[in-house]
């Protein structure tokens with residue numbers, strides 16, 4: 001765990017951002033060089049350590065954060081960008097610096113892409129030593145073609161990922177490629193930290209324990225590799241872009257001040273006769289306007305001074321299979337929207353029956369099942385009210401049966417005046433008023 005300096009130290013100019021502990025890396029490991037460059041950049045910037053978070057990935061590179069006096073976060077392999085994004089979004093004023101290996105860059109490639117595409121204000125240093133150092137020198141996404149690693153003993157058959165091109169072509173604002181031996185690396189890191197959007201430095205370096213001995217690969221060979229692979233170094237992409245975390249904050253502020261859907265309170269116009277939470281379930285078929293009927297019940301409840309919630313269940317195929325609406329009406333605020341046992345169940349179709357087993361099994365003599373003659377024999381302890389659609393004397397269709405039965409059930413349940421349902425149609429589903437108002441009217445004939 002990094003030691004945090006006191007605020008007094010923060011005000012002074014820090015001679016180093018490293019703490020007293022020596023780096024643990026193998027002799028000649030590039031990680032030590034890069035961390036010293038990072039320290040120089042931080043010293044030059046003098047950014048408050050308490051306003052700075054070093055997020056490390058897994059691997060030898062993942063040991064790095066504990067040698068600095070900044071805040072630190074260390075998580076799972078490949079996920080450092082995801083954590084860093086969360087930290088930056090939570091507090092856009094923080095300087096968030098990610099230290100990750102080529103292994104982490106490969107394992108968390110999607111996170112890299114998305115942070116680059118969004119231009120999240122992170123500074124990402126990829127410690128690119130062409131292999132998984134910590135676990136024994138296995139090949140990674142950046143291992144050069146033909147290179148020997150512990151998992152490619154006859155030479156890597158794959159071709160390496162160009163990390164810079166990948167993030168650069170996907171929108172990253174600042175992309176740099178260099179090596180741990182570059183004298184000007186502290187300045188480049190400093191520029192990257194100053195850059196407001198997503199900045200990535202792909203820093204090539206040596207893993208002296210594995211990659212170097214397997215491939216007879218030293219400083220000279222590494223510099224030669226850059227040329228041999230036909231890759232450019234230096235600042236490869238630079239764009240002025242909107243930094244994501246600040247942009248999202250701005251949008252959220254605007255939204256809070258001016259909601260996209262302005263809230264229109266519904267003033268109560270009708271009385272109600274509900275003295276406790278009432279659970280109503282409508283169980284029918286998808287595409288048969290079950291949810292619309294549920295919505296109207298909710299509106300009517302609110303028009304009658306009740307709180308109302310609706311929770312719908314339907315398959316991902318949306319217009320086939322079941323459609324079940326759980327509606328709660330209550331004189332008190334509703335904290336939990338689930339319905340374990342309905343006080344009333346309106347069973348509309350075979351699809352609805354398939355989903356009603358658990359409701360029917362729990363309902364007692366005090367509850368009511370409203371359904372059509374076809375399901376008169378359904379087993380339940382609940383009192384049954386059979387509603388015969390033929391008595392409605394209107395043409396029954398696939399899309400009006402749910403409202404017909406629901407309206408009839410409401411007439412029987414006496415939760416609020418049926419006029420509240422009529423007004424709900426007129427006010428909130430005016431487009432369908434011509435079709436729905438006669439159905440509500442006709443529902444009176446089912447319960448007469």
Ligand SMILES: Cc1ncc(C[n+]2csc(CCOP(=O)(O)OP(=O)(O)O)c2C)c(N)n1
Pocket residue numbers: 057058059060061062076077100101102103104105107127129131132133134135140207
């Ligand atoms: C999801 C997951 N896969 C594998 C591992 C095992 N593991 C630990 S370190 C490491 C290699 C790290 O390589 P790199 O990210 O390049 O860092 P380096 O050690 O080279 O600094 C691996 C594969 C892990 N910790 N988590």
Ligand code: SF4
Pocket residue numbers: 024025026028029030031060061129133134206207208209210
């Ligand atoms: S194993 Fe490789 S990456 Fe890890 S500390 Fe040693 S030289 Fe560095």
Ligand SMILES: [Mg+2]
Pocket residue numbers: 059101102103127128129130131132133140
């Ligand atoms: Mg590595």
